[in-house]
Amino acid sequence: MKEIENQLKETIEQVTEFRKDYISNEQAVRTQIIEPILNVLGWKTSNPKFVKPNVPDEDGKIPDYTLFKNGKTSLIVEAKNLSVNLQDKKIIDQLANYCFKSGIDFGILTNGVKWLLFKTFERNPKDRIVWQVDIEKDRIDSVAKRLFSFAYSNIDTLDDLLKKSKSLDNGWKGLVESTDSIVTIVSQKLLEKIKSTEPTFKIDSNDLKTFTKSKIEELFELAEIEEEEKTDENCTPQTETEFTEVENMIFKRYQKNKIREKISVTFPDKTVIKNKIVVETFVETIKKIGPEKVLQLNISRAGVALVSESKDDFYNQRKIGKYWIMVHTSTKEKIAILNEINEKLNLNLKIEIFISER
Template structure:
């Protein structure tokens, strides 16, 4: 796996140069993008003890069967570059292959997008069984490598532990973004030390440093001016700055005046589809926060900072910046079996 980064860079260059080919030819995707990546993950496509292509199962013929110690451990289905591998029917088909063979995980890829999903898990929707998604053309290279290596030959037997570690890191980071107080408090002493050591002739009040760090952390969390973080003192002053716009959920179009209406509209849309019932509560987001609950309370009894009531009487927390409202609305859709991409904000 030492050369995985180099291989990914080569694959990306190929996709840029020969995009038309990969959009038309699944075989080219398999042999020129998928196979090199598998090889650097420890699976030799030319060794039948590692990789067996197009082997029939009771449910069909997956493109790749990966084996370790003569046992099938992972199915991979490859598509043309232009194919949306997040479509339910494509995921469902690979899920059937996996379920029929008692295999817990499967991978879908079009060369650029790689998706790992659980084939079955009681009480979960298809969207909830998506474990990770790698977008080689847009994601940070280090993040892509971190996810892809969970399916390497060396790691495949420990995949559950590795997946859980990824989920923990993502969850903790998301909770820090949603509640950056701990992040800010942790940076203050480090920043003060660097300032005092580097510029001892200048004296800064603690409040000066704290305010500066708050400002910079908020810029990092939401870099665009339109997505400027809400004021600590309340949501309305932030919301008033957002222009009127439209949002779409599938074919349904809604006019919104404030960023928090993205969340409210999405939740009410789910309710109208027969989803998001009181029995689904609490709907959590992160370590300590609930997004939706029967009462406007977070996981440890803390009150919602900006509670709004939904059509069915449930409460939703809308104390987020514009980017946070959009991200959480998409995550909410995914929790109830929809693709987050059906939400668009114009």
């Protein structure tokens, strides 16, 4: 996985430096961006046993790459330059046609920066796009995991991997249906922990939940949990129970009094939005700007619109009126998004970072 991440980092640097070349030159995108990534995924682009470029199908249509394993077509990759919108229906239909004619389950559509996994025989057209990643905007480790799912070593089990992922997601939703259910679960573990050393301890259930909720709010900012845990060297998760990780964070991480970056946003009318929790500042700022205005900017992360009128089944969102705001991003990315909105709408906002010590 590290090798894939290193290749992605190299690609980002390359795209940053030579973006103008890749905006219009598909061949440059193919040879300098896409092929190095395919190679690191185990698809040897110089070996026809693995990859054949521009192989006509039975109708004479020519997909950009046909990938083989054990002599059988396993995947089709369609390449575009950076200026092309991968969500264009004509382009997706083109990939669908290639995959259907080849009788394969999956196809990849990419411009080198954005990668989209397509499922050919999914009944519901809306579900045919399995996922989309952006190597410039999404976390490198998350992108690497997505791309690794169709690596040469995994291609035979890709469908099973996706089914397992869906089962885990559905199972998690069944376990944790709401914020209240999370509080209940953690409250129970907290009480068990205390009673293990103080058997006579008693507390009103509502008081326990109120205390637990306040601690969770201190410990977590939505969508930053995974990133924070990865960089928290002194917090080593245990594996005794399914809730040990949460338990560990409550009893160890809270004691660290960790220094955290927060966001402050000042509007031209002197309104200052500066909350203890970054996601609250982020959402409140978009609310004041007007989600309907931000919607028109077509900003997205991880293939999900920043502002949408429909709820996503996977990523964390907050609701403002009829709009859903995607908040499944790090603090750094939230700042970048606010700066992008500020620039595009010419709002003259003052966006600052301040340090909070807990």
